[in-house]
Amino acid sequence: MDFDPVGAVIGPYELGDRIGAGGTASVYRAYDRAQRRFVAVKLLPAGQRERFEHEARLASRLDHPHILPVYDFGQHAGAPYLVMQLASGGTLKERIARGPLPYPDLLRILEQIASALDYAHRRGVIHRDLKPANILFDSEGRAFLADFGIAHLRSAGDPLDGANIFAGTAAYASPEQCRGESLTSASDIYALGVVVYAMLTGALPFDGPTPLAIMHRHLHAPPPDPRRTRSDLPPGVTPVLRRALAKPPDARFHTAMALHAALYDALRPPPPPAPAAPDPPPVEASRRWPAWAIWGLLGFLMLAALAIILIAAFMR
Numbered sequence: 001m002d003f004d005p006v007g008a009v010i011g012p013y014e015l016g017d018r019i020g021a022g023g024t025a026s027v028y029r030a031y032d033r034a035q036r037r038f039v040a041v042k043l044l045p046a047g048q049r050e051r052f053e054h055e056a057r058l059a060s061r062l063d064h065p066h067i068l069p070v071y072d073f074g075q076h077a078g079a080p081y082l083v084m085q086l087a088s089g090g091t092l093k094e095r096i097a098r099g100p101l102p103y104p105d106l107l108r109i110l111e112q113i114a115s116a117l118d119y120a121h122r123r124g125v126i127h128r129d130l131k132p133a134n135i136l137f138d139s140e141g142r143a144f145l146a147d148f149g150i151a152h153l154r155s156a157g158d159p160l161d162g163a164n165i166f167a168g169t170a171a172y173a174s175p176e177q178c179r180g181e182s183l184t185s186a187s188d189i190y191a192l193g194v195v196v197y198a199m200l201t202g203a204l205p206f207d208g209p210t211p212l213a214i215m216h217r218h219l220h221a222p223p224p225d226p227r228r229t230r231s232d233l234p235p236g237v238t239p240v241l242r243r244a245l246a247k248p249p250d251a252r253f254h255t256a257m258a259l260h261a262a263l264y265d266a267l268r269p270p271p272p273p274a275p276a277a278p279d280p281p282p283v284e285a286s287r288r289w290p291a292w293a294i295w296g297l298l299g300f301l302m303l304a305a306l307a308i309i310l311i312a313a314f315m316r
Contacts, residue, residue, distance in 0.1 A: 005043060012078040013041055013083060016309060019092075024048060025149075029086065032071075042082040052080035055149045058125055066116040068136060068146040074109060087144055089137030092195070096132055100202045100230060103267045109135070110196060110263065112143040114256035117192065120145075121185040121255075126152045128183060129192035131172045152183060168210035170218075171204055175247050177214040186249035192256055193244025196263065200237065201229040205245060219247075236266030 005028055008015045012034035020027035021205065030041040030070040042287055044052055052073060059070035059314075074082035092109065095101060101109070104107050107185075120127060127134075127148060134147040168177055174190035177183060197205045205224050206217040223245035227233045240262045246252050 002215065008076075009074075010081060011074070012144065013039065015041055030083075035238045038086045038088075040084045040086045042084060043079050044076040044081075046080070049075065049080045051149050052082060054246065055083060055147075058151050061123060062120055062125065062148075064116050064119045066112040066142070066144055068144040069119065075171070084146070085138075085144075087146070088139050089141060091133055091137070092135035092143070092199075093132035096198050096202060099123040101199045106196075106199045107260070107264055109143045109199070110192075110260050111257075113142035113145055113195075114192065114260045116145040117185075120151075121188070126183050126185060127188050128152055128177070129172075129189075130188050131169050131170050132195055135195070147293070152171070166215070171206070171216040173215060173218055175219050176249060178218050178310055184249060185255075189252045189254075189256060189259065190245060190249075192259060193241060193252070196244065196259070197226055197241055200233060200241075201226050203229050205241075215232050234266055237263070240266050 005015050005026070006017065010030075012032055013030040016029040016031070016032060018026050019029050025042055025044045027040050027042045030039050031037075032039045056070055056073040059067075063069075068087060069085050071085070074081060081237065117127065117130070125148070127145070128150050129147060130145070136144045136146050138144065166178065166180055167174070168191075170178075172191040172194045174183070174187040177187050177190075194205060197203075205226075206214055206221060208214040208217060223242050225238050226241055227235070227238060240259070243262070244252055244259055253262065259298055
């Protein structure tokens with residue numbers, strides 16, 4: 001670009017410090033003087049105009065509480081820009097770098113992103129670059145799915161779709177994405193499974209020295225057991241991640257929320273054992289009289305009855 005972004009004014013937006021970067025794009029904190037609010041402005045080189053327009057068109061179709069909204073887009077000094085909501089709480093990538101996430105935080109983030117992903121899929125949009133760096137947080141800790149720059153709209157033509165061309169990030173790419181095949185929502189489910197694995201363990205399921213080596217493992221290596229990296233995980237987590245990371249797309253969860261539900265069940269602590277039934281009160285031994293006492297009582301009663309009869313007869 002032909003200008004220094006820091007301190008530049010683009011329409012009503014006054015750019016401040018750079019707060020993020022990825023690929024050829026850079027993101028700057030900016031102040032919107034018209035709306036009197038802070039926003040994020042994403043800048044790309046002039047040759048990326050088509051991608052920006054593509055992202056802006058897709059963003060205009062998606063209105064969901066956990067998809068980062070795009071407010072405006074245009075060009076300045078030959079550089080295309082997007083204006084987005086400012087997510088000041090950092091990224092999921094930064095949180096994972098500090099270690100595995102607590103289960104409640106993990107499930108809350110997964111639920112929010114899964115609902116956003118299913119919403120996009122119902123509208124025919126496949127993200128294709130789902131990864132922790134593209135999951136942002138606001139100041140209240142709410143998660144947002146961001147960066148639809150290489151997303152695919154199934155109802156529209158896409159020169160990258162099914163053209164044996166890789167688009168995405170190798171560490172989170174599905175096997176069919178690594179092969180450059182046509183993608184479905186199952187590819188995003190696979191990427192979400194990789195994100196979940198990273199949130200649980202702090203590591204990636206498939207890693208390697210080069211992107212090509214990582215893609216080879218996605219294609220051929222079986223999903224690793226996360227309990228080998230983190231032994232305290234409940235056993236039920238392993239089959240959930242194996243299904244999310246299955247090689248055949250049809251073998252994966254059909255929706256992102258189904259993955260969330262399965263993981264919720266796997267991480268839910270078992271119910272406490274039922275309390276043992278109290279011992280019955282001891283039965284008191286029957287107080288049985290000895291035989292001599294019984295016969296003595298009967299004899300006494302008989303004598304008493306005879307005495308009454310005699311007294312009655314005497315008094316006549």
